[in-house]
Amino acid sequence: MRLLYHLLLSPFSRKVRVVLGEKDLPFELRAEKVWQRRPEFLALNPAAQVPVLVEDDGTVIADSGVITEYLEEVYPEPGLIGSDAKTGAEVRRLVAWFDLKFYREVTRNLTGEKVQKRFLGLGEPSSEAIRAGHANLPVHLDYIAWLTERRNWLAGDFFSLADVAAAAHISTLDYIGDVPWDKHGPAKDWYARIKSRPSFRALLADHIPGLPPPKNYADLDF
Amino acid sequence: MRLLYHLLLSPFSRKVRVVLGEKDLPFELRAEKVWQRRPEFLALNPAAQVPVLVEDDGTVIADSGVITEYLEEVYPEPGLIGSDAKTGAEVRRLVAWFDLKFYREVTRNLTGEKVQKRFLGLGEPSSEAIRAGHANLPVHLDYIAWLTERRNWLAGDFFSLADVAAAAHISTLDYIGDVPWDKHGPAKDWYARIKSRPSFRALLADHIPGLPPPKNYADLDF
Incomplete structure (x- = not known):
């Protein structure tokens, strides 16, 4: 069975879980405490990060961006990046927007400070980082509004990896009730x-044991 | 003429310049002082970062990762990512290694602190960051050694985007004599x-005016 090493509130792991689901590819999840730097895991990914995908034939793919490009190429249906270079560029631009910019400005400052730091015993969350995260989030939510006023989905008329990336990050914030x-x-x-x-x-x-989500996290009508 | 908005010591701009050169695609360089947040530039890339490529037909592509995927698709020869999904995954894994991990651990701490901060008037470089950059760099140079003992180039037998990404970052450190x-x-x-x-x-x-490189920066025999 295809195996995905992950962590529950890692937005990058979540992105891959959704892509596997969209492409209807069955997989087993395995939580990997990356901070323990388990030698067997480092052999799979020397960068010591999740997600890492292990295919049935033993192929190991590390890094969420690499995994999603791989899955799109090997399992092209349904297409999540688009069939021509310009569409692909707009999808990938927005994926980079959320995985780099949104992560740096928001996810890291909120989910990272409040959850990762606590579970890793890295001390108290920085109130400065949390303030910055809350200040930056509305700008990005407005950008999503701006895009969806002009398009059916973030990158165009079709549901794409851009929507998956954005939702993966936002879902971790929603889990801690911060949206x-x-x-x-x-x-x-x-x-x-x-x-x-x-x-x-x-x-x-x-x-997550010890950190239940707010009730409306799972509600479709929230 | 194809136009590339860039900054001289931006490793991400350098990566795109080398890819354009490898594919023999002529282009004009335009320096963009991104910190001035020029409205015309923000219209090209709301993330306010270089590189941004403007093709002859007006197509605008932002973000070095997006640009290199676009160029590989539209101008496939010579191939820099590989012709099958597994090779592509190894190339992209190493690109992510240098663009994310190496950047965070080394480039940002050395080139970022010493050059960007100075030119942007952001105050004195952090000696803690510089120490961290110098401590982290040898680990990565050893990784390059480990890879090239096993392969002709970083990702395998062919010169790939992994080599370009690694060299783009390292060349900015070499410009300030830090390797x-x-x-x-x-x-x-x-x-x-x-x-x-x-x-x-x-x-x-x-x-760079006011910041000449050491003599051996340009020497092929260094």
């Missing part, structure tokens, strides 16, 4: 459409 | 092969 949905109707409407997809169901059932 | 080549023979041999490629020549001619 001000009441002030961001259009972004909420977009996220509601994502939540109703079968590929997203497993994420909504996630439950 | 201890004397202690890293195999990495030096690999970099010497890169320096002798025609696609790399323009980078070796770079000269």
Whole structure:
């Protein structure tokens, strides 16, 4: 069985879980405490990060961006990056937007400070980082609104890896109750459409012992 | 004429310049002071970062990872990512290694602190960051040695985007004289092969006013 090393609130692991779901590829999840630097895991990925995918034939693919390009090439249906170079560029631009910029400005400052630091025993969350995360988030939710006023999905008319990447990050914030949905109707409407997809169901059932999500995390009507 | 918005010591801009050179695609360089947040530039790339490529037909592509995937698709010869999914995964894994991990652990701490901060008037370089950069660099040079003992180039038998990405970052450190080549023979041999490629020549001619490179920066025999 295909195996995915992951962590529950890693947005990059979540991105791959949704892509596997969209492409209807069965897989088994294995939580990997990357900070323990297990030698067998380092042999799979010397960068010591999740996600890492191990295919049935033993092929090992590390890094969420690498995994999603690999899956798109080997299992092209349904296409999540688009069939021509320009569409692909817009999809990948928005994936980079969320995986680099949104991660740096928001996810790391909120999910990273509040959850990762606590579970890793790295001390108290930085109130400065948390303030920055809360200040930056509305700008990105407005950008999602701006895009979805002009397009059916973030990168164009089709559901793409851009939507998956954005939702993967935002879902980790929603798990800790940090998304001000009441002030961001259009972004909420977009996220509601994502939540109703079968590929997203497993994420909504996630439950971290000692850190339960708020009730509306899993609600399709939130 | 194809146009590339860039900055001289941006490793990501350098990566794209080398790829354009390898594919023999003529282009014009335009320096973009991204920190000025020029409205016309933000319209090209709301993430306000270089590189941004504008093709002759007006197509705008932002982000070095997006640009290199686009160029590989539209101008496939010579191939820099490989012709099958597994080879592509190894190339992209190493590109991510250098663009994310090496950047975070080394480039940002050395080139970022010493050059960017100074030119942007962001205050004195952090000595803690510089120490971390110097401590991390040898580990990566050893990794390059480990790879090139087993393979002709970083990702396998062919010169690939992995070599371009690694050399782009390292060339910015070499510009400020921060690479201890004397202690890293195999990495030096690999970099010497890169320096002798025609696609790399323009980078070796770079000269920042007020910050000249050391003499051996441009020497093929260094």
